[in-house]
Amino acid sequence: MVCRQAWNYGKGYAGKQKNTAFGKKVFIAMSFAAGTEETREALKTGISEAGYTPILIDEVTHNHQIVPEMFKQIRDSKFLVIDVSVPNNGAYYEAGYALGQGEVIFCCKKETFDDKEKRPHFDVSQKQMIVWEDEKELSEKLEKWIKSLFD
Numbered sequence: 570m571v572c573r574q575a576w577n578y579g580k581g582y583a584g585k586q587k588n589t590a591f592g593k594k595v596f597i598a599m600s601f602a603a604g605t606e607e608t609r610e611a612l613k614t615g616i617s618e619a620g621y622t623p624i625l626i627d628e629v630t631h632n633h634q635i636v637p638e639m640f641k642q643i644r645d646s647k648f649l650v651i652d653v654s655v656p657n658n659g660a661y662y663e664a665g666y667a668l669g670q671g672e673v674i675f676c677c678k679k680e681t682f683d684d685k686e687k688r689p690h691f692d693v694s695q696k697q698m699i700v701w702e703d704e705k706e707l708s709e710k711l712e713k714w715i716k717s718l719f720d
Contacts, residue, residue, distance in 0.1 A: 595621045595715075596646040598663040600655035608652055611704035612676070615711030616650065620720075623650075643667050647719065650711065653689045654678035661690070674699065674714060676707060 595616045599605060609625070616623040624642050631638045643649060649667035651660050654677050664673050675698040681687045682700050689698070699714055701707035 592647060593621045594624050594642075594646040596624045596626075596643045596649045596663070596667065598649055598651040598657075598660040598667075600652075600657035600660060601627060602655055602657075605652075605655055607704045608654060608678075608707065611707040612650055612652060612711065615708040616715065618708065618712040619715035621647065621715065639663060640666060644670065648672035648674065650674045650676065652676045652678075653693065654681045656687070656689075661693070664693075672718070674711070674718075676701060676711065678702070 597609070597612050597616070599609065599612065601609075613623040613625075624646060626635065626639050626642060629638065629642060633641075643663060643666055646667075648671055649664060651664040651673060653660065653675060664675075667673050675689070675693055675696055677689055677698055677700055679700050679702045682689070682694075682698070688694055699707070699710045701710055
């Protein structure tokens with residue numbers, strides 16, 4: 570049995586989860602390895618062209634430990650976009666956290682997606698995913714995807 574105080578506390582918490590307030594921020598999870606700069610810019614462009622504000626944790630000015638700040642930024646976002654073209658356990662961790670609170674859009678370069686050795690993990694490869702061949706296509710597909718889901 571749940572007492573009234575706990576029930577009301579839970580209702581207040583749910584009201585603070587993503588997709589309810591905060592509107593236009595979108596958190597990006599991806600590898601920051603060398604060679605991912607063009608993908609990063611393509612993700613930012615697609616999100617911006619759809620009318621949202623892209624957030625990358627390394628561009629946020631803060632004075633906190635990184636994980637709590639990252640969680641705050643994810644909670645304050647409407648949804649999360651993850652690119653899994655370059656495997657990154659941290660990005661999967663961020664997406665898992667975000668998925669527990671709302672929407673996650675998965676993206677993967679076709680070259681990686683088609684490679685049986687590099688393909689995204691089974692748990693996410695079965696989700697609908699934006700598969701892209703070049704950064705222009707990524708931006709365009711992401712913009713359309715966001716507009717169809719959130720506008």
